[in-house]
Amino acid sequence: MSRVFTSARCQLHAPPYFPERPARLTAALEGAAGAGWEIEECESHPGARAAVLALHSPAYVERFERAAARGDGLLDSADNPLDGGTWDASWAAVSCALAAADWLMAAADRKAFAAVRPPGHHAERDMAMGFCFFANAALAADHLVRVHGCERVAVVDFDVHHGNGSQHLFEERADVLYASVHQAPFYPGTGAADERGRGAGKGTTVNVPLPAGTGDERLREAFEAEVLPALERFAPRALVVSAGFDGWSLDPVGGWDLSDAAYGWLGSRLAAVAAAHCDGRVLSLLEGGYSLEGLRGLTATYLRALAGG
Numbered sequence: 331m332s333r334v335f336t337s338a339r340c341q342l343h344a345p346p347y348f349p350e351r352p353a354r355l356t357a358a359l360e361g362a363a364g365a366g367w368e369i370e371e372c373e374s375h376p377g378a379r380a381a382v383l384a385l386h387s388p389a390y391v392e393r394f395e396r397a398a399a400r401g402d403g404l405l406d407s408a409d410n411p412l413d414g415g416t417w418d419a420s421w422a423a424v425s426c427a428l429a430a431a432d433w434l435m436a437a438a439d440r441k442a443f444a445a446v447r448p449p450g451h452h453a454e455r456d457m458a459m460g461f462c463f464f465a466n467a468a469l470a471a472d473h474l475v476r477v478h479g480c481e482r483v484a485v486v487d488f489d490v491h492h493g494n495g496s497q498h499l500f501e502e503r504a505d506v507l508y509a510s511v512h513q514a515p516f517y518p519g520t521g522a523a524d525e526r527g528r529g530a531g532k533g534t535t536v537n538v539p540l541p542a543g544t545g546d547e548r549l550r551e552a553f554e555a556e557v558l559p560a561l562e563r564f565a566p567r568a569l570v571v572s573a574g575f576d577g578w579s580l581d582p583v584g585g586w587d588l589s590d591a592a593y594g595w596l597g598s599r600l601a602a603v604a605a606a607h608c609d610g611r612v613l614s615l616l617e618g619g620y621s622l623e624g625l626r627g628l629t630a631t632y633l634r635a636l637a638g639g
């Protein structure tokens with residue numbers, strides 16, 4: 331079974347002339363519908379506040395709320411413009427991620443896609459960053475551990491940017507593996523191959539930086555050499571995917587050269603990992619991707635492959 335979790339409230343964040351825009355989500359939803367996935371509109375999740383406060387500092391959440399209430403134009407960086415809908419949209423994204431996680435765990439062989447914005451993988455414990463306010467994918471992974479009792483959760487991030495927030499939130503934890511392929515050197519500058527986790531989390535961070543111009547073959551080699559073996563060793567009970575589509579050749583932001591087929595390959599490989607270790611369960615969340623045509627087509631390709639079609 332496969333299902334999309336989304337909310338019209340995710341569209342309330344709409345700063346003018348900004349690349350992370352409502353039309354992105356519309357395009358991703360069109361792609362998901364094209365792949366034949368059912369679409370569910372989510373209400374507020376009762377566990378959203380607890381989930382956010384489990385990973386973000388109370389001081390950050392208060393600062394965000396005050397800035398939104400005052401009508402501030404930015405939070406923390408020029409990449410994080412605020413408008414009247416940002417606060418609600420950010421909570422809606424978290425609610426969709428948690429609802430997707432709950433549905434995922436209710437039966438085997440489920441594939442969920444949280445079609446949300448703002449995205450999340452750059453959001454730090456204490457700071458908004460890189461279009462992201464709350465760390466949606468990390469919050470879903472942590473919810474799977476805390477609420478659903480998953481002993482080990484893997485977060486795989488194939489967005490063209492490194493997910494600094496996701497890495498930092500989990501780098502000292504042994505129960506969540508974070509594995510990323512990303513363009514380097516590039517924003518945000520983190521994600522060197524020697525960042526492999528700290529303390530109890532040593533070895534549960536996997537970074538594969540790849541240069542500008544990386545195409546399908548280079549990505550596949552990196553995934554097969556580094557990411558898939560790490561997933562085999564870690565044997566996650568649930569798989570969370572930060573699905574960013576900005577590594578596509580025509581994306582206006584990323585500098586990679588991936589074709590449509592690369593996203594189908596990623597979907598198939600991740601479905602195979604889930605079949606081997608996670609009773610077939612995969613929760614994907616929308617991160618980047620700034621071409622509407624790309625989002626529409628690549629979301630369809632990725633989800634179709636993930637669902638085994």
Ligand SMILES: [Zn+2]
Pocket residue numbers: 489490491574576617618619
């Ligand atoms: Zn990105």
